[in-house]
Amino acid sequence: MAEQTNREELASRYLLGGLSENEAMTLEEQILSDDEVFENLEIAEDELIDRYVRDDLSAEERRRVREMIFNSPRLAERVEIGRILTTRVPSQPAEAVRAEKKTPWWQLFLPTPQMAPAMRLVAVAPLALLLLTSVLLVLVWTRHSADAQRWARAEQQLSQLQKEIADQNAKSSGLETALTQTQQEKAEQEKLLADLQRQLAEQRGRTPSIFSFFINPGVGTRGSGDAAASLRIPPGKDELELQLNVDGGDYRQYEATLQDADLKPILKHPRLKPIRRGSRNFIPFKVAARLLRQGSYYIHVDGLTDQQVRENFNDYPFRVTK
Amino acid sequence: MSFNDPQPNDLRDKSDAKRTHNKPKWVMTQTAFDKLLSCFSLDRDEAGRQYERTRVRLFRVFEWSAVGPADELADETFNRVARRIDEGQKIDNPIAYIVGVAKIVCKEAHKKHVPVSLDEAPETRLRITPEPVEPDVRMQCFDECLEGLSSERRFLIVEYYQQERRNKIDRRLKLAERLGIPQNALRIRAHRIRMALENCITQCLEAAAGRNE
Numbered sequence: 001m002a003e004q005t006n007r008e009e010l011a012s013r014y015l016l017g018g019l020s021e022n023e024a025m026t027l028e029e030q031i032l033s034d035d036e037v038f039e040n041l042e043i044a045e046d047e048l049i050d051r052y053v054r055d056d057l058s059a060e061e062r063r064r065v066r067e068m069i070f071n072s073p074r075l076a077e078r079v080e081i082g083r084i085l086t087t088r089v090p091s092q093p094a095e096a097v098r099a100e101k102k103t104p105w106w107q108l109f110l111p112t113p114q115m116a117p118a119m120r121l122v123a124v125a126p127l128a129l130l131l132l133t134s135v136l137l138v139l140v141w142t143r144h145s146a147d148a149q150r151w152a153r154a155e156q157q158l159s160q161l162q163k164e165i166a167d168q169n170a171k172s173s174g175l176e177t178a179l180t181q182t183q184q185e186k187a188e189q190e191k192l193l194a195d196l197q198r199q200l201a202e203q204r205g206r207t208p209s210i211f212s213f214f215i216n217p218g219v220g221t222r223g224s225g226d227a228a229a230s231l232r233i234p235p236g237k238d239e240l241e242l243q244l245n246v247d248g249g250d251y252r253q254y255e256a257t258l259q260d261a262d263l264k265p266i267l268k269h270p271r272l273k274p275i276r277r278g279s280r281n282f283i284p285f286k287v288a289a290r291l292l293r294q295g296s297y298y299i300h301v302d303g304l305t306d307q308q309v310r311e312n313f314n315d316y317p318f319r320v321t322k
Numbered sequence: 323m324s325f326n327d328p329q330p331n332d333l334r335d336k337s338d339a340k341r342t343h344n345k346p347k348w349v350m351t352q353t354a355f356d357k358l359l360s361c362f363s364l365d366r367d368e369a370g371r372q373y374e375r376t377r378v379r380l381f382r383v384f385e386w387s388a389v390g391p392a393d394e395l396a397d398e399t400f401n402r403v404a405r406r407i408d409e410g411q412k413i414d415n416p417i418a419y420i421v422g423v424a425k426i427v428c429k430e431a432h433k434k435h436v437p438v439s440l441d442e443a444p445e446t447r448l449r450i451t452p453e454p455v456e457p458d459v460r461m462q463c464f465d466e467c468l469e470g471l472s473s474e475r476r477f478l479i480v481e482y483y484q485q486e487r488r489n490k491i492d493r494r495l496k497l498a499e500r501l502g503i504p505q506n507a508l509r510i511r512a513h514r515i516r517m518a519l520e521n522c523i524t525q526c527l528e529a530a531a532g533r534n535e
Contacts, residue, residue, distance in 0.1 A: 004506050015386050021425070028421045032379045041382070043513045050483075067388035075385060081520050084464045089483040 007037075011044035016064050049075070049082040210241040211289075214282065215299070217245060217314035228296060228317035237289050243282040244301060244316050246274050251303035254283050255310060261296040271304070294322045350401055354408035358400065361407060361416040376417065380424055389431040399424045463526030467519050475515045482512040 013019055014027055030037040051057050052065045069075045213231045233240060246254065254274065258267040272283040285299060296319050303313040362372035377396060384392035402423050403416075413419045468476060481497050484490065498508040 017388075025421055025425055028383050028424070029417055031383060032376050032417045032421060038379055038382075039510065039513070041386075042517075043509050045386075046513055046516060064388065068385060071388055071390055072385040072392060077524065078520065080460060081464065081523055084461055085483055085516075088461065088464060089480050 007040055008044065011041050012048065014041070015044055015048050015068075016061050045075075045078075046082075049078050050086065053079060053082045053086050210239050210286065211237045212241045212243055213318075214243045214245065214280075215316045215318050217248075218298075218317040228319045230319040230321055232321045233289050233292065240287050240289055240292065242285040242287065242299065242316070242318070243280075244285055244299060244314075245280065245282050246301070246313070247281050249274070249281075249303055249313055251311075251313065252306070253304040254313065255302045255304055256283065256285050257300045258285070258287055258291075259298045259300060261298075263298065266291055266297070292320050294320055296320075348401065348405050350404055351408070354404040357407045358404040361413050376420060380420065383424060384428065387428050387432075389428055389435050395424075395427055395431055399427045402427070459530050460523065460527060463523045463530065464519075466526060467522035470522060471515065471519065475518075478508075479512060479515045479519065482508070 010019070010023075010027065014024060019027065027037070031041055032038075048057075048065060052062065055062075057065060069079055211234060213229075215229050218228065231240075244254075244256065252273070254272045256269050256272055257265050259265050267287055269285060272285065274281050274283050283301070296317065299316040299318075301313045301316065302310040304310060359366065359369040359373055361369075362376070363369040377400065380396045380399060381392045384390070384395040389395070399420060403413075403420055407413060468479075471479065478497070478501075482494060484493055494505065494508060498505045501508065503511070
């Protein structure tokens with residue numbers, strides 16, 4: 001502060017011709033080489049002009065300034081402007097001047113050039129705070145938005161998964177139903193199979209195939225019954241196969257008719273082919289067991305020629321006993 | 323000053339001697355000017371900038387010495403320096419050398435200076451700057467240029483030049499406090515605004531004079 005005052009005083013004394021030759025030369029070297037010193041002299045010149053136009057100088061100082069002005073049109077012009085400055089400016093209230101131009105609202109947040117660096121920091125603090133808050137808000141909003149989107153996506157995925165699960169459940173339920181149905185069907189089929197097997201077994205047990213009985217042709221007359229073969233039908237047999245001996249015949253087909261004791265036809269097989277088994281040649285005559293009751297029966301056999309002409313061949317009497 | 327500083331006797335105006343021996347006055351040549359520039363810097367552009375800056379400041383020094391037309395005295399100083407350099411003088415510190423020569427030129431001018439009665443003399447004998455074409459043109463320019471300043475700069479310059487004497491000092495102290503800056507910074511700031519204002523007014527007056535010619 002004191003140094004500055006000394007510089008100001010030195011500059012003022014220099015302008016008023018108050019320095020020694022050496023002091024002046026030293027200062028002039030600085031004026032030519034040092035920007036700060038030169039500007040300090042210019043400021044001293046401002047203040048000297050102000051004092052001049054305000055008539056604030058001694059007679060000797062005033063004479064000195066007049067000499068300078070006399071030799072310098074620039075200084076003369078500065079004095080004119082200085083006069084206006086001193087007369088014109090005080091008539092304009094500074095606050096009014098300041099209020100003339102409306103400051104845009106956003107400039108309220110900005111530091112003015114007149115402010116000291118520290119004050120600029122203070123002035124810029126609300127703007128910085130506002131910016132920081134805005135940035136934070138944007139960040140929070142962005143994050144919230146991202147979270148919301150993620151939530152929405154997750155909910156959508158969850159919903160989709162639930163739907164898929166429901167579908168799967170439905171399918172599973174359907175499958176279960178189908179499985180149950182299939183199992184039921186399977187059980188039923190198994191039951192049916194078991195029944196069939198049981199029935200088959202029962203049938204097998206009940207009809208151990210066919211009951212065969214070999215009968216030779218009768219040697220006696222019909223109805224005598226002496227030479228008739230006697231047979232006993234085992235219980236549970238549904239069918240009898242009477243194997244009629246046709247060793248003496250050479251027909252390719254036979255016609256056999258079952259007759260009761262009164263020669264009343266019961267069953268007729270029109271075309272029976274003879275079967276050779278070992279040394280025997282016979283024709284199988286199948287008859288339901290239920291058709292045969294206790295009593296005497298005859299099977300009349302005719303041989304069929306190639307021209308399908310019936311020729312009497314043999315009778316096969318037999319007796320059924322219970 | 324260094325050993326290269328000019329000696330007063332060597333640098334005195336030899337006009338009397340010239341007249342006696344009928345020698346022509348030395349004039350600046352391109353070669354001499356180039357040598358002068360090379361004293362400031364080997365870089366031509368930088369040398370030009372330093373020369374201009376030095377010339378402007380030397381001009382001010384002569385203005386403040388109040389012994390004669392500053393531009394003529396500044397030119398005379400550079401001519402003498404250039405001549406010495408052209409003649410082979412080695413200069414290590416051109417600024418100190420120029421100041422030394424300027425001091426001699428100043429003394430010579432002071433001797434020739436014929437005092438005038440400043441009470442009767444006009445404020446300036448050289449009116450190169452535009453004359454106001456109407457009594458209030460300068461004031462109009464002032465108002466226009468003041469209006470053209472930014473509100474902050476306008477506020478500062480108006481506030482800075484409010485009131486007088488004691489009130490002014492107090493007011494400037496408060497203004498510096500209000501702006502949170504030292505007083506010297508306020509002085510500098512006010513000075514720069516004032517220079518900008520004055521440049522604007524000068525241009526405004528030149529434009530006004532041009533319209534009236």
